[in-house]
Amino acid sequence: MNKPSCFGIWGNTEKDEFWNILPKIIKWANSHSLEVRLTQRILSDEKGSSYDFEEITSKDSISNLDFMLVLGGDGTFLSCARAIEHRGTPILGIHLGDLGFLAKVTLDDIFQRLDLVAEGRFSIEKRSMAKVVIDKKDKVSHQYGLNDFVVTNGETHRMLIAEVFVDDNRVSEYKADGIIIATPTGSTAYSLSSGGPIIAPNVHSFVITPISAHTLNSRPLVVSADSKITIKFSSYNENIMLITDGQLHEILSSDDNIEIVDSNFKIGLIDFSDNDYFQTLRSKMGWGRRGNVN
Secondary structure: OOOOOOEEEOOOOOHHHHHHHHHHHHHHHHHHHOOOEEEHHHOOOOOOOOOEEEEEOOOOHHOOOEEEEEEEOHHHHHHHHHHHHHHHOOOOEEEOOOOOOOOOOOOOHHHHHHHHHHOOOEEEEEEEEEEEEEOOOOOOOEEOOOOOOEEOOOOOOOOOOEEEEOHHHHHHEEEEEEEEEEOOOHOOOHHHHOOOOOOOOOOEEEEEEOOOOOOOOOOOEEOOOOEEEEEOOOOOOOOEEEEEEEOOEEEEEEOEEEEEEEEEEEEEEEEEEOOOOHHHHHHHHOOOOOOOHH
């Protein structure tokens, strides 16, 4: 890969670890003659106000960066991915959280990995993003997600009743606490904890996972990402909630419909030759570990 000359920093400013590592990253960048740009959130924080760096002023200005360095957990990574969308800027995630599948680099090896990036010794792993089209009759809008879209009944004590269609073919009526539509990247998140399968990132697919289904025959379903998934709601439901990547919330009514399709663009993750997706799975999931015997 080409050697970078300029990169941006996107971070979880609520974590002390972020502010502790930031000056060290800037020192490293200066030693490699790399330009640094910071988000408005960093520069507007009291702890970041002393930094004299160019601000990342808009989503489109991200296109001018060779890569984005994201410091935080998977939630921070997801918010950055949605900001980048189709612009093609790759992301290197530095893991500051507890359980991360996206931010692969740790504080222990951050500078070894950054040295490899500065030398152009890295690859780009492509991850699919999904698009949800929200039809509210009076207006149509959309959102992009790297992990998943979740629909639940806004009143938590009531179940959601919804019909799911794939390419206009009726699949089933779901009676559940909610429904998750996850990408392969999101298959290790909420969908997994709700009983969904793990799908390798290079499998072009969606998984439809009911949350605490009220019938035993409701099971997760994997479909092609070339499909259009439509969800229609029963008049029984009120104040339906659509949640994108666990971060964006949209209130729907029973008259609204949503459609999930592939976004037709991918997010680039900076990767290294010694990284192994399945080794990451074994580590994060604890596969093969023996329990402690008292």
